[in-house]
Amino acid sequence: RKRNVDDGEDNQGFNEYIDDEFEKGAGPKRFTYKELAQATNDFNDDQKLGQGGFGGVYKGFFRETSSYIAVKRVSKGSKQGIKEYASEVTIISRLRHRNLVQLLGWCHEKKELLLVYEYMPNGSLDSHLFKENNLLTWEFRFKIAQDLASGLLYLQEGWEQCVVHRDIKSSNIMLDLNFNAKIGDFGLARLVEHAKGSQTTVLAGTMGYMAPECATTGRASKESDVYSFGIVALEIACGRKPISLTAKEEVQVYLVQWVWDLYGNGKLLEAVDPRLCRDFDEQQMECLMIVGLWCAHPDENLRPSIRQVIHVLNSEAPLPALPPKMPVPTYFSPPANMRAVNGAGPDKGPNKNSSSYSNFTSSSAASSSASRSNMP
Known part of the structure; x- marks a missing residue:
């Protein structure tokens, strides 16, 4: 039980840190896990664009705006993945240039760390x-x-x-x-x-x-x-x-x-x-x-x-x-x-x-x- 309490405190602290960093940026918004799960068909493998060392990237579609997105899902339990998530939060959220992939938003719920980017149809x-x-x-x-x-x-x-x-x-x-x-x-x-x-x-x-x-x-x-x-x-x-x-x-x-x-x-x-x-x-x-x-x-x-x-x-x-x-x-x-x-x-x-x-x-x-x- 104590472990669960500690986990909750750690998660709350991380959430506050991430929220604070994003508030410094001008553009990215917070998405709910439900929104991103719906957009990616519950992170179906058919939607997977690629797999990196610390998680997968999925293609998503927002019906409300008729727009495609790319969602990076950090692997649970990956300490390096969490570090990289935090790095992207603190850096790319503040940058705006036509030759940088734009970060649209983020989500951290249910111990899930998700980053939402503009979709790049021609890949890498x-x-x-x-x-x-x-x-x-x-x-x-x-x-x-x-x-x-x-x-x-x-x-x-x-x-x-x-x-x-x-x-x-x-x-x-x-x-x-x-x-x-x-x-x-x-x-x-x-x-x-x-x-x-x-x-x-x-x-x-x-x-x-x-x-x-x-x-x-x-x-x-x-x-x-x-x-x-x-x-x-x-x-x-x-x-x-x-x-x-x-x-x-x-x-x-x-x-x-x-x-x-x-x-x-x-x-x-x-x-x-x-x-x-x-x-x-x-x-x-x-x-x-x-x-x-x-x-x-x-x-x-x-x-x-x-x-x-x-x-x-x-x-x-x-x-x-x-x-x-x-x-x-x-x-x-x-x-x-x-x-x-x-x-x-x-x-x-x-x-x-x-x-x-x-x-x-x-x-x-x-x-x-x-x-x-x-x-x-």
Whole structure:
């Protein structure tokens, strides 16, 4: 009985916290569980759009407004799912931009945590890049890259705090009816003061899209989101995932390495998605691929800002001149126990990390091997 009382108190406290956070936002509304159950046919599997690590997403329909919705249902008992729910509440509820998936509302009743989003009829970008029966034309692809850059610019510069997404990848880029791209899934996102620029956190993200400094230091920043953008830009151009264990040659396993090698040998367009059948604008393709490499530079200090990316994609600035061989970073970090003791942030004394880049080393080979075993 005492446990039930405690559960009730915990639930009430969580409800008050969530309600308070949503009150700070302007748009999202509170839905009842009954409304969402009716809209999704009691969360029928036939309505399921996808399944994530912490719950399912269901298609719903509101008869009163004749509109479709997407409902994320957090798995019961998932502590990480609750954290991600709270993160979405505190961050995305305050954001408004045409290239972000709009949060319409929420529900927390009967120990259910539900988030309601605008429905994106064309699904996620990865489903169009990597499935045989879906083919995006080059015109749509280039526009999607521009949309993604526009959404990131808003997150990094368009609000009172910088939003570090930490999980930019093609499966989190959603497409509306007209194939406009919108960034979704803010469960791992963090708010960072503009003056600080980064945040040391537990390791988060998806292997293949994660910047090398994140895997080494746990530090998430605007620059690490730019790196992830670069990977997605290369996916859009090449129609390949960032890590491909079925590649014919070893050099083709890692997308960035493969494209950079082709760039250095003057054969960049050999990496283009063959499904496009050469039906693309060569100048735009070269631009997107070089921007992708620039963003995915192993040294975070040599990556562009997302504003610079937009200028180049819009032909308002020249293409960068990159080194013909892909640099590989080497990190000099204090011992893990020192970082734990001094874990206040990357800008404080022993916790600050320096990096340089050099030719391929045994240490970087080891990290590559590790990433291959932890591919998405």
